Amino acid sequence: MIKLRGVSLVYPNGTRALDDVDLEIEKGSFVFLVGHSGTGKSSLLKLMYREEVPTSGEVVVDGIRVDTLRRGRVPRLRRNIGVVFQDFKLLSHKTVWENVAFALQVTGTRTRDVMRMVPRSLDLVGLSHKSRMFPSELSGGEQQRAAIARALVGNPKLLLCDEPTGNLDPSNTTEIMELLQRINLKGTTVVVATHNQPVVDRMRRRVVRLEHGRILHDDERGYYFRGLGQTAVLPG
Numbered sequence: 001m002i003k004l005r006g007v008s009l010v011y012p013n014g015t016r017a018l019d020d021v022d023l024e025i026e027k028g029s030f031v032f033l034v035g036h037s038g039t040g041k042s043s044l045l046k047l048m049y050r051e052e053v054p055t056s057g058e059v060v061v062d063g064i065r066v067d068t069l070r071r072g073r074v075p076r077l078r079r080n081i082g083v084v085f086q087d088f089k090l091l092s093h094k095t096v097w098e099n100v101a102f103a104l105q106v107t108g109t110r111t112r113d114v115m116r117m118v119p120r121s122l123d124l125v126g127l128s129h130k131s132r133m134f135p136s137e138l139s140g141g142e143q144q145r146a147a148i149a150r151a152l153v154g155n156p157k158l159l160l161c162d163e164p165t166g167n168l169d170p171s172n173t174t175e176i177m178e179l180l181q182r183i184n185l186k187g188t189t190v191v192v193a194t195h196n197q198p199v200v201d202r203m204r205r206r207v208v209r210l211e212h213g214r215i216l217h218d219d220e221r222g223y224y225f226r227g228l229g230q231t232a233v234l235p236g
C-alpha cells in the first residue's frame, strides 16, 4: 500500500525532518508511528498525502509515485486517502452533515451519491443522531468522530491519523481507537502518529519508532518503548 525508499525531507529553513527513511506498509494493516516531538511523524504522513514533497527518495502510495506526481493529479490521489488531525479541522459554520457532505461536494460527487454516502459514514461512526448539530455543540470525542466520518465518506483505501486522540480524555481516546480498529477490520489501511503510550501498549500492533528523522525500530506487535511494555499490565 505504501512504500518509501531512501526518503529525506529537508525544509526550506534547513531543518532535516526525515533522513533516508525506508518503510513499507502492507494493504489492510494498522501501524503506529511513535517518537518524540519533532522527530518527523507528521512530516512522514504529509509525504504520503502529498502535502510535502521529499527532497530525495521515492514515495509510492497505492501504486502511485507520489513524489513525482503532477499537481493536477493530487486530487485523485487524495480521493483514496482520508486524513484525521488532532484539532479535528471541522468547519464551524457547517453542521456535522454538511461537514461530511462537503468532502464529497468539493470532488464533484453527484448529489444523489452524497445523499447516499453521508448517512452511511455517519452511521459507521455512530453520529447519525447528531447530524444537524454544529461542531460547537459536540463533545471533543464526537467532533473527532465527525472528522473521521468526513475522512471516510469517499471510501478511501488509506486513513492517515495525526495524533487523533491528542485533544481527548482517556474514555474518548479509547472510543476513537476502537473506531479506528473497526475501520481497519473493514479493510482500510490505517496509519496513526501518536504520543499516547498506553494506547500503543494496549493495542499491540505494528509500531514504527522514529528518532531524529530516522526509523529506530519497527516491531510487528510492538510497545511504545521497545521491550518495556510496562503499561500493558496497568488497568484501563
Ligand SMILES: Nc1ncnc2c1ncn2[C@@H]1O[C@H](COP(=O)(O)OP(=O)(O)OP(=O)(O)O)[C@@H](O)[C@H]1O
Residues within 6 Å of the ligand: 011, 012, 013, 015, 016, 017, 035, 036, 037, 038, 039, 040, 041, 042, 043, 044
Ligand atoms: N514547515 C516546516 N518548516 C520548517 N521546519 C519544519 C516544518 N514542519 C516541521 N518542521 C520541523 O521538522 C521536524 C519534524 O517535524 P514533525 O512535525 O514532522 O515532527 P513530529 O514528530 O510530527 O512532531 P510532533 O509530535 O510534535 O507533532 C521538526 O524539527 C520541525 O520543527
